[in-house]
Structure formats: C-alpha cells, structure tokens
Amino acid sequence: MTKVGVLGTGVVGQTLADRLVGLGHEVMMGARQAGNEKATAWAAAAGASASAGTFADAAGFGALIVNATAGTASLDALDAAGAENLAGKAIVDVANPLDFSAGMPPSLSVCNTDSLGEQIQRRFPDARGRQVAQHGQRRRHGAARHRPRPPHHVPVRQRRPGKQQVRSA
Ligand SMILES: NC(=O)c1ccc[n+]([C@@H]2O[C@H](COP(=O)([O-])OP(=O)(O)OC[C@H]3O[C@@H](n4cnc5c(N)ncnc54)[C@H](OP(=O)(O)O)[C@@H]3O)[C@@H](O)[C@H]2O)c1
Numbered sequence: 001m002t003k004v005g006v007l008g009t010g011v012v013g014q015t016l017a018d019r020l021v022g023l024g025h026e027v028m029m030g031a032r033q034a035g036n037e038k039a040t041a042w043a044a045a046a047g048a049s050a051s052a053g054t055f056a057d058a059a060g061f062g063a064l065i066v067n068a069t070a071g072t073a074s075l076d077a078l079d080a081a082g083a084e085n086l087a088g089k090a091i092v093d094v095a096n097p098l099d100f101s102a103g104m105p106p107s108l109s110v111c112n113t114d115s116l117g118e119q120i121q122r123r124f125p126d127a128r129g130r131q132v133a134q135h136g137q138r139r140r141h142g143a144a145r146h147r148p149r150p151p152h153h154v155p156v157r158q159r160r161p162g163k164q165q166v167r168s169a
Pocket residue numbers: 007008009010011012013014030031032033036068069070071072073074076077094095096097098132133134135
C-alpha cells in the first residue's frame with residue numbers, strides 16, 4: 001500500500017483517486033482550501049482509505065504525488081503544495097497546459113520549446129517529476145519532433161512491445 005497525494009478535485013483527480021483507492025492505496029485529495037466541497041465529498045464516498053485536505057496536506061501525506069490540477073494553474077498549485085513536501089517524491093503529472101481564456105478550442109499556454117512538465121521540473125528540482133501524457137504539446141506543433149528524449153520519459157504503457165515510451169509533451 002502506498003500513500004498517494006492527489007492534487008486536483010476535478011474529474012481527472014477523482015477518477016485517478018478512485019482507482020488508486022480501489023487498488024488498495026491510501027489517498028488524500030488536495031485542493032486550494034481545506035474543506036473543499038468536491039474533495040470532502042469524494043473522501044466521504046471513497047471510504048476509509050480516502051481523505052481530503054489542502055494541496056500542502058496532500059503533498060505532505062503522499063509518498064507519491066499526482067498532479068491533476070488545471071495546467072495553467074499547476075505551478076501555483078505545486079507552489080501551494082510546497083517544495084519541501086515534494087522533495088524526493090515522484091510526481092505523476094497528467095496536467096495539460098490548456099488555456100481556455102479565449103474560448104474553445106483552447107490554446108496551449110506552453111508549447112514548442114518548453115512544456116509544463118519541464119517547467120515543473122525546473123521549479124521543483126528536488127522532486128522526481130514523471131510526466132505521463134501531455135497530449136503531444138511539442139509534436140502537435142511540430143517544433144521539436146526530432147529532439148532527443150528528455151530525461152523524464154517514463155514507460156507507462158506495457159501492452160505494445162516497442163511502444164512503451166510515451167513522449168513527454
Ligand atoms: N493526461 C490526460 O490524458 C488528461 C486528460 C484529461 C485531462 N487532463 C488534465 O488533467 C488536469 C485536471 O483536469 P480536470 O478536468 O480534472 O480538472 P481542472 O478543472 O482542469 O482542474 C481542477 C483543479 O485545478 C485546481 N485549480 C484551478 N485553478 C487553480 C488556481 N488558480 N490555483 C491553484 N489550483 C487551481 C483546482 O483547485 P480547487 O480544487 O481548489 O478548485 C482543482 O483542484 C488538467 O490539467 C487537464 O488538462 C489530462
């Protein structure tokens with residue numbers, strides 16, 4: 001059993017948190033404010049292995065951290081979680097830097113020569129960032145298609161031999 005801090009109260013955070021609890025892990029869901037309605041409702045429904053707190057509470061609780069916050073706010077959310085609570089821990093980062101400020105479709109707030117995952121790694125060098133899937137921010141825009149793989153690639157798909165590596169952004 002692993003203690004997991006899930007940062008994010010949206011559909012993605014709740015879905016991942018549910019699955020983690022179902023797999024037997026202890027999960028604390030983090031939000032900006034203690035007593036967040038979605039987080040407390042999720043914890044009440046998810047059972048004894050589930051709890052809710054602030055981003056800092058959840059990051060302090062977890063040996064593993066999931067970043068499921070809005071991508072344009074992820075750095076703020078992780079700042080609130082606290083570098084000291086993230087140090088030495090793996091961050092499973094599923095956030096996409098989607099900017100909806102000009103309506104649909106969203107644009108990317110960071111892309112081409114950088115990625116949210118890399119920004120997180122620069123901001124929190126003592127955390128062990130692991131970016132799971134950021135919808136091909138770089139490939140979509142074609143700017144870095146042939147770049148060497150950065151060091152935070154992680155195998156996340158095991159079904160197709162030879163295709164296990166998911167590019168980070
Ligand atoms: N990788 C994938 O395949 C995939 C698929 C779908 C979505 N996503 C990504 O997963 C992430 C979560 O998506 P979602 O739809 O579940 O939730 P969301 O609405 O994108 O994000 C909700 C979370 O972001 C936090 N947040 C919002 N504004 C904030 C701010 N200004 N400062 C700090 N925190 C802030 C909220 O905090 P509070 O709880 O305090 O309100 C909440 O916990 C997004 O980045 C999305 O793009 C990834």
